[in-house]
Amino acid sequence: MSDAPNAEQSISITIDGTAYRKHNKHWYPDGNIIFTVENLAFRVFKSFLIRRSEVMALVLTVPQPNEPSEDNRTSHNQQSMIDGIPVVSLSDPARDFDLLLDMILPQTCASAPISSDTPWGKLLGLAQIAQKYGVDDVLAQTVVILDGILPTTDNQGAYTGPTDPICVIEWARRCSLPQYLPMAFYYLTTIQWGLHNIDLRTIQRLPPSDQVRIQQGRAKLQSEVIKAAVTRWENTCVGSWRPEKGCPSRDRSCWMGYEGKAWDADANEERWTNLLLHPLEELSKRVDDREIIPLSGVCSSCRQEFIEANRRMRRDLRAKVMYSNSDSDMEDCPRVIRVINWKDPRTPVIIGGTHYYKDLYHWYDDGNIILIVQDNAFRIFQSILIKRSQVLKDVLGLPPATATNEANGSVSDRQPILFEGAPVVRLNDKARHFQLLLNVLLPKDFDKLPISEDLRREDLMGLTQIAKKYEFDDVTARAVSVLQKVLPTKEQPDKPISTRNSSFNIRLWVQVINWARLCGLPQFLPLPFYHLATNEWKDANPESLSKAVSSGSVEDSYRPRNVAGFNLRGWGFPAWEGVPRQRMWDDTRRTNVERRN
Template sequence: MPGERETVSIGDMTYYKHPIHWYPDGNVIYLVEDTAINVFQSIITRRSRVLKEMMHIETSELWFRLEDLLRDFTFLLDVIMPQTCTKPRISTDNEWRSLIGLIQIAQRYEVDDVAARAAKVLEEMLPTVQHPDQNTNVYDDPESAVDVISFARRCHLPQFLRPAFYALATQEWADYPLEPNPLTRLSSKDMMRVQQGRIKLQSEVISMAFGRWENCNGQRCHDTCTKEGGCWGGWGDGFWPKEDDVARWKNLQWHPLDELKKREEMPQHRHVCTSCRDEFVAANKQMRVDLIDKLATFFNLGDDEAAIHGGA
């Protein structure tokens, strides 16, 4: 029948032939989940010391069962096989979870160049310590941040840790009544790190922002305008209606990088003069830069960077 998958019997079992990585002239077979993969020993052993050593195991058949996910092992083969066999797929078009799987399996089989290349691509897709506010939508749910923390620790990639901790520390957890709670998958140290970071972050935001004229919670105190007659920025409606003050202040405390970014991009308002608008944008931009610089103090990894596997 059209579209029916080919099968092959190996041992006492029947497996589906992989639609791409079953080469008729291949000379080593890997059994992954319900699928048989037939590839070239010379290519595999040249790229992976671990798989090469597996060949030394005495066996009457040249086939091996692997306890990997099929999608991860296939992705690894997509990358290491010559382009005449299949097209490599490391690109920013890949979903970030697929790249995490690729990095993990590449490290397991010591295909170091693939792991390094995939990590570089992943740095463009997830927030990092260098760019903590890029692509933050990946952390719209706490489970994704927990997954990244677990992955980063397993694979020794600390550049992804602090932004993921920031995401958890700024989550309003009641909005995500997940069972079981994904936070319970963190180590006790990391659970404490989220809680402590949350307190430190909010304390710093209050310290830096409370005295600003736009953050006086219903008592606008803007009196620095040099324009003759002043402007309305600190009294009536400034950049937002006065009744929104409490909501904007709350958002600044809970989601400071997002809120400050929005404030940087606010257009000129008819109630605020140009000089006050420029001062407002510059001050909020500087606050955002300062908070990013302080992520290391909010989420200190100094006690476990030497053992980044993330023990208790």
């Protein structure tokens, strides 16, 4: 019975007499600021938000407004505090704020927080809150995805009823994204309202000027269609009207010259009605090879003329739709706001009497742990690490090391190094690789993905190695998937890896072998041995080659020779007469299979 209150206390918190539920992902025990949004409480890191958002920097650094007391003569600060941590109340939808934090504090890199599968209603909210707080890279990424979902040219896209385009119109104006307005108005202009059971108040959400625009747009659109299409031979809907010129080829079997119809008489009225009600969609069917309406009774020249004329009609009509349904006061609004550059010069710092440099990207002034990696000092947030890595959770949770006095054999606790109250931990890694890992855990922006083929091969291999070491499984999986496109695997024997000389190739293959063994990734082993076996050794520099192969094991130095029978006696390698060439493939497979210990 005693467990229930503890469990309840662990998921709820009371602030100023109001109960909130701790967010299941973005409540970090070492966070230094709390946001209350609707009935949720988020505990995050102030400096990280300030670095990502100029608006947040103003909100969190400007003093809170003072609230007059009852006698109207004195005032007191109304900002709430709980356990010494400031509490800020936001008026945003909790769903939008949650998704924004998912973007800037991702929980995994196995899958992106947003994609084309994300409901576009959630993307609208994310774009709005990202623009509100000036998180420009998140806004840009969201708009890119929305461009593939919402119609911006002549397709209906995600619209399934009048409520959808009305929501988009309201949102596009709030966010100054005018590119989504024309097709939203076009949908409302061409929709058959009688087919949708909706409340009249739905259309009344738009201002009166927009309601007038929709009604006038319908009449104007049909007028433009009639003007451009009524004289076309394929659009006759009564009788067997014959065009004056007839078929240019004088082909009397061509319907244009005989009956003046592109399809059966029963379909004439349907095609004409569809052209009046949904002109862009109907014209799209007439020019799209995948959906083109069969013209069984039309000669090739008339068929080509039919397609070109309807394509020209659609282009002109679309231009008029885009112009008439745009907001003139929003024409010059940029689609994406400027991207903020957060780069700072490296700053020296003395920690424990030793000179280091604050990392360019990952030194947060309110971080609660400092990690020393080579000459770089990273000041970050402990819960970010231990939430994703069991290894770091164990390492950072260990008690301080003990020191032994050699004179008397006594043992005493070694005092941990502190810097501005934050414990300092030294890691035996490469600073560049650790920085890449933090770029994944705490992404700077979305202009460049933290793990992509744009990274150097050495960086990808180093990131994989450090992620494997600290058991960031999702980071490892993502890095390996990218490396499989960069490094050759069993499925890619001809993948080019270098344009330099043979000595460089040999060193690289040996490096890949050592790295694959260290990371326990045997899928990358067979082809490096294969390439070493088939390399043009005679073109390699002997000194460079000796250094390259000597970095591997003695057994590995035999493997390329054993497969291909190359004579390396003159370069100081163990000599062997080789194997018959008909056994080359069998030996390659047998000698290159790794046995994991």
